Amino acid sequence: MIVQRLLNQIDIPGAQQLVADGSPGVRTIFKIQAFQRSIGIARPDGIIAPRSKTMTELMCRADAENSVHTQLALTNPAPTSADLGAPWIATAEREIGQKEVVGAKANPRIMEYHKASKHWAKDDSGKLDAWCGSFVAWVMLQHGLPTPKESYRALEWAQYGSKLKAPVYGAICVKSRSGGGHVAFAVGQSRDGKDYFVLGGNQNDEVNIKKYAATVWDAFVFPPGAVAGTSLPVYKGTAENAGRES
Template sequence: MSTLKITESVGLGGTNNINDVKAVQTALNTLLALIPPTEVINVDGLINEPLESAKTIAAIKLFQSKILGQLRPDGRIDPMGRTHRKINEKLINLSVRSDAILKMPATYAVWMKTAINELGESEVAGTKANPRILSYFKASKFWGKDDSGGVNAWCGSFVSWVMKQHHYEPVKNAFRAKEWATFGKKIDKPLYGSIGIKTRKGGGHVAFVVGQSADGNSLFMLGGNQNNSVNVTKYNKDVWKTFVVPADFDESCETLPIYTKKALSAGSEE
């Protein structure tokens, strides 16, 4: 499924319309990897008694706890409420990841498969942190213990982790996005898999190029800390000032494809 659509609230104290419950059950089954040890939920549209111990309620609470960082999850999903929006964000990221893997072009930028496999990793609200993002921090030698907030921006750390998987040494202070302008060698134009660097208010941002729009005015960038997750985001091409690739990379072997798949719109990078 692409996104979760519900008309009324589902869960503890919810309206629990049978079709809405089925939609929630299907969405949670799609996202099982995010909420272990949850088992597949029977898509029957029912919230079984007692409500507090029902599998659907338990899965909603676990999602709220693990993904939203709620200390006291309420086990309820309201239309366009915080839990509903976060479920849809995860469903979109999963869809983008699956599509990107299936449609990945033949490429010499071998690190892109690794980057694509990270789609959907996201921050945990509050003082808790996603262990995967802490691994990104380690790759860039960043000392942060929390993955949220402007002081813990992790786009550079994500690029560091990806490139280290392919034995490329990150730049010094790799957790600072603008430092990536000194990596490898600069190229004159963006190519699939190249690393783009731009300036933003209060700092910079760094991400991998995955394609361009048909009119050539936009770039689609796979990066970390884009709206607090790893995703593909559409940007105005002109905001990206520098593109780099590893020093030993033959840019004549790479192109910039037209990107026609799902993507988010540019937003927060803090």
């Protein structure tokens, strides 16, 4: 992860930014090799070894680019939502606690979610005003990402972006339910992989993180143009079991 963060601080022509997740994937190896070529290594091997020319030059050049960021990279290796390739999760987390207002009044924030998805709702708590899809649409738009045409419909998200065989951090999870569907963001899994923890809207009428059996989900997708990470971390927080989604 430290190596990935340092590489991201250096302008290497033709090299993409990396997801700093600590996994030595193909993109990371290619970027190490590109960096090695840039410092005159004739036969780049993609290896970062202690006290090697590659590591020494990497630390020196990153330090020259931005000493503050280099210090953070070396002293604060805990992954952030941006490091894991899903900066929108930090945005979604800041919405935790937003909930419906019972009665004629509505939570203006939830109405913003509906506006983002072009939903015609004038209330936040009616049976026809389920807002999980609207919440995901609002989060995506905060990051300049596209949304499905009818993004207020949860099941529309199953055809969005890139399809995944299994969820990674920040993936959009879609499932069916009686009378419709549900959509939310993957933020973790149980140690045995049998349960997923998702951050979503309209989960018991509010934005929160809930625990679902892994088997209930029908599709996992990732926003178009975004680079997906390689894993779904074990969730270390607390979350109640899934409840009402209507």
